[in-house]
Amino acid sequence: MVMSFAGKTAIAGIGATDFSKNSGRSTLRLAVEACELAMKDAGVTPDMIDGMVTYAHDNNNEIDVCRSLGVDKLTHFSLVHHSGGAACGVVHQAAMAVASGACNYCLVWRAFNERSEERFGAGVQERPPAPTPMEVDFGWSSPFGLLTPASWVAMFAQRYMHEYGATSEDFGRVAVACRKHAANNPAAFFYGKPITLEEHQASRWIVKPLRLLDCCQESDGGQALLITTLDRARHLKSVPAVISSAVQGSCDDQQMMKSYYRQSITGIPEMKLCADQLYADTGLSAADIQAAVLYDHFTPLVLPQLEEFGFCKRGEARDFIKDGNIELGGRLPVNTHGGQIGEAYIHGLNGVAEGVRLVRGTSTNQPANVDHVLVTAATAVPTSAAILSRDS
């Protein structure tokens, strides 16, 4: 089934705060600043905003954002679940809303002080055992000391290494590529700070087989997008990035970060579901994509993403990466902003903004002739993905 809004909406504005380890201000302020910048980028005013779509884990309610932005009426507001898995889910939701006429100018954002206030990497030690289904789920892992996002992902990584012969160095090459790109992006936390594979290999263990440099940063910051119909976007200030399609995916025996009970745990079926929808909606294939922003909270799951989207065969991502394909100048430059490893961890929404820049031709690591960019949301959770394209 092809989505009726495919290719009919666009990201018309992007805006972000600085990315840091200590923002020195509230998450609400970060959200509002990012939204304001996205509106300015698009050239829209608060009175035009009538839709807002937020992440379930974002603590900044649309009504609070409205009060500070001066937005007086909303005709659509909704919320997308599953943390970083919502990165393109909010785009999907906003695009549906503007395409259907539920609203005309929709803001989406993600803002948090994930480093200076609530660190996800600290793990889930203090969960009260209230018997909600989500807490019950944690009961199958937390008592055994499987408590952090890194540990949840490491379980997939170990099995992937076992089945396909991938090594820690193969994961390291993802980090090296991201940091190389970040080194040339002034907005990146690791601007001017590339790493070598040797440094990756020398970095300390977080959860074997994952090292420190396999993990993305923990960041403070906010990122917002302004989404509207393509027709409206064409009359706004900045070059629109066409949302050729934005989709969500959740699959059999889906769990939060711990879908360990499936036949195989080395692939990402929910990503495959997204890929199939995106390619069906757009008529494009992997061959038509010139650059990608692949969710990189941890390096190992970048590999099966390349496989699920058809850039290489199953188990062969390590060769694809080793051959330099994901670096600037390669077949598919990945995470040209530096990714969450190099730029900032803003639950993937900063990656969507990079997708917009790639389409506009304004990335600090701009490859030539970019028509279509793939952007993905978090792996190991119910997820989402989008293809952003140049307006022809």
Add this chain to the structure above:
Amino acid sequence: MTSEGTRKMSNTNEDKLLAQLQALIGRKSAPQQARDPVNQPSIRNWCDAIGEENPIYTDPDAAARSPYGEVVAPPAMLGVWTLAGNIPRLPDPDCPRSCAMKLLAEAGYRSTVGANTAEHYSRALKLGEQLSGTLSLVEVSDLKTTGLGSGYFLTALTEFTNQQGEAVGSWKFRTFHFKPRELTDEERAKQQARKEQLAKIPPHLRVRPRPAVMRETAFFWEGCQARELRIQQCGGCGRLSHPPVVRCPQCGSYDLRYQVASGKAKLYSFVEPVYPPMPFMRYPYIVGLVELAEGTRLLTNIVHCPPELVKIGMDLELVFDDTDPELILPMFRPAQPVRNTVTRRFEDVAVGEELPLWPIDVSTRLVVGGAIATRDFEDIHHEVAAAKRAGLKDLLMNVFTSNGLCSRYLSEWAGPDARVSGVDIRLGTPNVVGDTMTLSAAIADKQEVDGKGVITLSLRGSNSLGDHVTGSMTMELPMGANK
């Protein structure tokens, strides 16, 4: 007296002591006669205590079919025969080891710990052989400082002969005689800081996170309390689900029951969390994703296994951990290896081959039974209060029992006709009751020696404190085609 003077004086004293000790090198004890010949009841008691089931030690019919043609004694019993019983012998005034220990004790080196044991078994001993052992001191170290303290290593060699004077084997035992080390100020401060840090941890973070339980998942946790691993099973179609569902997705039934798992599993994947440290976990630890024999998977801990030996695909068995009185958790450890009844041929084994791991629970029964069966009547092996006085939590396994278990481990892998010919191990952390020692080994070398197929295995026995034994053992395997 200046401090330098003290050192000089002390050095002079130490030099004198060392000279006295060295003077004992080469001196031999009076031959110690075994009180009884090699005999079936003692062998049977030893086999019972160690769990040795090779029939060539106890079953005349099976032994008749073996390469020996008759019952023989387990090689690891070599040192046992000439030991005194529960009635101590009069001390031999000529025994160089006793003399050395007396000198050391007078100089303040009163604590003793076994450091290395090396045994060589020339051939299998037959019933009726009358052994005699002569001990000589072969080596005295300089003053050494280890983690335990400062002192001297003594190496004693006991050579065993039978009634015809034929050499049948030897035992080299290296011991450390020391003054316990006092903590440095820095270490004391560190210890204090750690104590204070621990005191700051709130009670709920001193125990593992409690699972949240809902009506439909209670059966699992109740099962753990009853030491059963339960898998949800649909009463309608029999489908197994884990984690549990509230409605069978296959047949739609709400009649959800459970099946008790066999406890057999294979490791599917695993991780070793390192950072951030969780106050309620003991490091290192492994979180395993196991595939139960029944087909469902389970997150659990892999225990009784050194982390570096954990491998995807390894066979596992269920154990319940009840270190937390309110939360009994199902965990998995290496599965007990199956005793091999067909002897491996020399030609069929390869250098690098790894033996399956064998976790051994250090029980009071094993420690006390082993001590008595090896005629070791040191009180730390049978009297808990004595073990506690020695600073241990509970009874401590003696060296001969550890040796016996190592021999049994290799023999059960190699088969009944393989013969352990030598042991050379370093003794490390104590095997204390309540702990589990996991034996692991790999073939390090294989050589044909005088028409015999001799393999050398690297061996390790680790427990929760570290490595109890590390070293090598040699073994003779039959060569050529199976008879």
